[in-house]
Amino acid sequence: MSVNARHAVVFLVAISFGLSALSVPAETRLGIASLSLASGVAGFSLMAGAALLASRWRWLEAVFGGLDRVYQVHKWLGIWALVMASVHLAFKAGLSSWDVAPILSLPGDVTRLVRQLSFVALMLIVLLALNRKIPFSTWRWWHKLSGPFLLIVIAHWLSIKSPILLHSPAGWWLAGMATLGVLGAGWKLLLYPWLSSHADYRIVGVTPGQSAVRIELLPTGRAIAFRPGQFGFLVLQVEGLREPHPFTLAGAPDAEGRVVFMIRALGDHTRRLVAEAVPGMLAAVYAPFGKFERRANSTCEIWIAGGVGISPFLAWLDDAQASGLERVNLFYFHTPGRSFPAPHELAELTAARGVALTCIDSGPDSPAFADALTTIVRNAGAENVDIDFCGPAGLLHATRALL
Structure with a gap:
């Protein structure tokens, strides 16, 4: 059984609420202040989880049943992170009876600025991600800010006065989620283009169709290893077409290392790709991804x-x-x-x-x-x-x- 968006959201929220409850006096655990505190922890955890899923690490496919499902979970983690952050912002996460202290002391005006920026940053991430009218090339660069925005949220957690101590269960949970989120975002932003599985190709054949195209590519060096039914991210080394887009590999592996993509013009990027792809263009293919496989011994x-x-x-x-x-x-x-x-x-x-x-x-x-x-x-x-x-x-x- 694969993990879906509901499982991931419920798990992260339940752990966050449970550990937050252990950090406050028992008689205040059912109050509005505790709800606000737990919602803040949950929003932080969901945002860090979304950053982790954006890494495209191969083991995540095994957990969620494919990278396409990883992206679905990633989207819903971001949406629910904004919901939890909104609850956290609406109510004060503190009581006079709580013993509170910051983990990292910052000047008061800096602490307030970080608190406000952390909510604005999360809101921008989610709203940009859900806006289908933004051209992909613009959207992609805006969405890359998710990693740096996560650092602002981490700074808010460390600098705000809170009953959650670093060496408490909730503190360890937040530290662990922050570490995973930063590692995922850092890998995707800084190391992915060089260390991920990919190979360089040249287009050797273009077969046009009605608002679609079939592209054949041969490796210029080593070839990627893939199975029929998997997909890869195609990056053409041409100005305006460098944004990676996922397409199914529409051919099986052969001795030459050939890869084939069937691409239909469905958006601004794919319309231009269908219109401008010609033999001789250089490209990079990041692959393989996907769990779409035939089952053996079917009747x-x-x-x-x-x-x-x-x-x-x-x-x-x-x-x-x-x-x-x-x-x-x-x-x-x-x-x-x-x-x-x-x-x-x-x-x-x-x-x-x-x-x-x-x-x-x-x-x-x-x-x-x-x-x-x-x-x-x-x-x-x-x-x-x-x-x-x-x-x-x-x-x-x-x-x-x-x-």
Whole structure:
């Protein structure tokens, strides 16, 4: 079982509230002041946790079930950090009966400034992260300030008068979370471009489609090792296209170290990438990431792809080492005029690998989809069917409802 956003938020908040309660007199633990104190500790912990998840460390994928899910948890940790910080700001986290002292003494005006800046910084991080209208190139640089902003929040914790001693359970908890958050942010900001798993490539082929493109790259030195279904961050060494974006590796590994990306123009960055990518361009690929893998020894497999979600399945079809493809049924949802690859091209590939293909251009409510899926599951037996899905949320919800 993988950890999801709810698990992570509840765990960090519960630990923060429990340890905060141990730091104040028992008779005050149910008061507003204790709520404010615990909310401050929880907000700090959630923010530090979000900074840790931003590191893209490989072990985090194993805990959360994939880097895409790590990003979902990262987003919700930030949102709930702002909620907890707002509660902390709204009420005074102190009583005259509490024995309080700062861990690090700063001048009073500096302490007040740090306290105010810590909330403003957290608010800016979350609001910028949720604003989809900001161009990605601008948003990325603003979001990089999350690491330095965390240092401001740490300074607030150390300088504010609090009943939490450094050598108390809550103090050790805050110190540990601060350390993890700073390590994660420091790695991502300072060391990631040099020490993370990546390799240099050159574009050798560009196949355009309707508002999409297929890019083939060959390594200029060593190649990255990956498995079909994984994804990587593509960085083109061209002014304006240097921001890393995640794309599924749409081909299987080969002797040349070739990597293939299927990219659809969905935003400002991808629109420019689709329009300007040409053979000869240099690039860096940071990979591999992802846990989208076929299960071995399945009696019946159903693959459901929507739009560019066909990419990981193309990699599975391209895998010369793959076996058991004759038991696969592939459903490809596409929009006429925007299909990439075109249905007839996909039909040739699936026929060569013995995969049964059903192309649907009428949406997830198509009777053809319902009838075909029902027939397959009935004939194989529900307990013998494995389903892999990659596509938009609407198609996922419709598929789950049908199942």
